[in-house]
Each structure stands twice: as C-alpha cells, then as structure tokens.
Amino acid sequence: MTILFFQHVISAWIALLLDKWLGDPRWLPHPVRGMGFIIAKLDTFLNKGAFRKIKGLIAWLTTILFVFLPTIFIVYLLKDIHIILAIIVEAILIYTTIAEKDLAEAGLAVSEPLKVGNLLLAREKVSWIVGRDTEKLDDSEVVRAAVETIAENTSDGVTAPLFYAILGGAPLALLYRAVNTCDSMLGYKSEKYKEFGWASAKMDDLFNYIPSRMTGYIMIASNIFSSKSTLKKCLHILNRDAKKHPSPNSGWCEAAMAALLEVQLGGINTYNGVVSDRARMGDAVHRLEVFHIEQSISIMKRTVLAFMTLLTLGVVFCAIASRWASFV
Numbered sequence: 001m002t003i004l005f006f007q008h009v010i011s012a013w014i015a016l017l018l019d020k021w022l023g024d025p026r027w028l029p030h031p032v033r034g035m036g037f038i039i040a041k042l043d044t045f046l047n048k049g050a051f052r053k054i055k056g057l058i059a060w061l062t063t064i065l066f067v068f069l070p071t072i073f074i075v076y077l078l079k080d081i082h083i084i085l086a087i088i089v090e091a092i093l094i095y096t097t098i099a100e101k102d103l104a105e106a107g108l109a110v111s112e113p114l115k116v117g118n119l120l121l122a123r124e125k126v127s128w129i130v131g132r133d134t135e136k137l138d139d140s141e142v143v144r145a146a147v148e149t150i151a152e153n154t155s156d157g158v159t160a161p162l163f164y165a166i167l168g169g170a171p172l173a174l175l176y177r178a179v180n181t182c183d184s185m186l187g188y189k190s191e192k193y194k195e196f197g198w199a200s201a202k203m204d205d206l207f208n209y210i211p212s213r214m215t216g217y218i219m220i221a222s223n224i225f226s227s228k229s230t231l232k233k234c235l236h237i238l239n240r241d242a243k244k245h246p247s248p249n250s251g252w253c254e255a256a257m258a259a260l261l262e263v264q265l266g267g268i269n270t271y272n273g274v275v276s277d278r279a280r281m282g283d284a285v286h287r288l289e290v291f292h293i294e295q296s297i298s299i300m301k302r303t304v305l306a307f308m309t310l311l312t313l314g315v316v317f318c319a320i321a322s323r324w325a326s327f328v
Helices: 001-023 031-046 052-081 083-095 100-115 119-127 140-187 198-226 229-243 250-261 291-328
Strands: 269-270 274-277
Touching: 001 031, 001 100, 001 140, 001 198, 001 291, 031 140, 052 083, 052 140, 052 198, 052 229, 083 140, 100 119, 100 140, 100 291, 119 140, 140 198, 140 250, 140 291, 198 250, 198 291, 229 250, 250 291
Parallel strands: none
Antiparallel strands: 269 274
C-alpha cells in the first residue's frame, strides 16, 4: 500500500511539471472533451419527462463509470508490466486533469490589455473564463472577475485533482475531473437542470469539500509572507467570509485570496441580464487594480507548490509511522 502511494506521489509531481511545461495543447486529445461528449449525449437522451432526478443520477453514474473503470484497468495492467511504465502513463493521465499553466495564462490574457488601456479586449478575454455578462464591466470589475476565477480554480482546476491523484492515482483524479465536468455542464438551478443536474451538483459539492478547505488554509499559510496583512487577520476573514458564498466550497479560496490581497471580492454580477448580488468577501483596503491579477497568479502558484509539498510530506510521515508501528 505504501509503495502504491509513493507511485501516486511521483506521478502527481511529474504531472504538475508536465502542466507547467506544456499547459493544455489544443491539438492534444483531451479526456475532458470525451467526458463532455458523453454528458451531452446523456443530457439529450435522459433529460426529459418524469423522474428527472433519478435520470440525472443515472447520467452521473454512467459518466463516472465510463471514465473510472477503463482508467483503473489501464493503470493496474501497466503496473503488472512494469512500475516505471505505470508511473509514466499515470502521470500523463493526471496531467490532463490539472490546469495551472492555462489558468495563469488566462489571467495574463486579461491583465495585458488592461495595462495598455484596452478595456474592450480585456472584457472579451475575461468573458472566456467567467459566466457573468462582461460587456459593461469597468476595469476594476474586470479585475475582480479574473481574480475570483483564479482563486476558485486554484482548487477546482489544480489542487483538488492533485489531492485525489495522491489518494488514488490517475483513476481517482480522472473520476474527480468527471464529477467536476458533470457539475459544470448539468449542475445549474435553471428549470431545465434543477432536477436533472441535482445529483451532479451535490456530488461536486461533496468531492470538493475537503480540498477547497485545505487549499484555503494552505493559500494563506504559504503566502502570508508576501501579504501586507497579518496571519490573524487573514484567518479571521477566511473563517468569517468563506461560508457566505452561494457555493459551499468556492468561498474558501476566494475569501483567502481577498484576505491576502486586502481587497473585496463579490458584489453585483449579471448573468444573461439577470442581476445577482453576491456576498462580499474580504475588506476593501485597496481598490482592485490590474496588478492584483498578477499577484493572484503568484499566490495560486505558491499555493499549489505548498499543497503538493504538504501532501508529499504526509505520505512520507504515514510511511514512516507505518514502518515504525510494524516494529513495535
């Protein structure tokens, strides 16, 4: 069992390095696109008539099994052939579940036009990574949208899949990505999806419960040295504001980011013309400026490195404790 955990740790580190180097090449076939295809077909076939909650659960289970079973078969088959081959293939599979480089590049794509005063282009770029209406956002609101997305996706797009990768290797990392993709495609509260997407939304909440909270606290611990705030104040804001978010999990990273930057996130968003007043997170010590996007990217990178380091140390500690216990 210990050897298996070390295999997962090595694969996860290789995956993280691959992401830093390659990002998400558009020419490379991506498992998430396959997941999206399956979910879309199930949505078309099942999302109608009566018993939509049950049908939505069936759609969720079908997607999960389509992803999990082949992956676990491949990984354990390769392990029987050679451990090095299994580690490499597992690393490549885990690599497809994380998006640190793409998240950083998306943030920079918003900040660069803002630096030269091109608000129209910045609005267009931020519209690619957020669901809110962006046509009328001023520069500060464009920055807020980018910072909130970077904060939320630090967990969803990087640390959460790495958390599951270390727990269960590529099969569990891809399972998490399938859960997350189901939620992003079906987990809406609209008339069409409030019943059919119920299972997808709830399971995504469940799978993100631990990683989001771990990431929020690690974000503060690993970045407090670069913040003008204090550890006590940041922790106070995190515990005060994280639960205000409509999502039970997204608020943990957003509140931590707001605390470290000494800005206020949340506020008025518009979705397809419908106004949504989101809870405020953090204290507005500073007005949101373009440099806060780059600072949030740096915070995200340090958080990911600290998160992986702590998980690795946790595996090492458990291995030593298990070894010691066997001699007692």
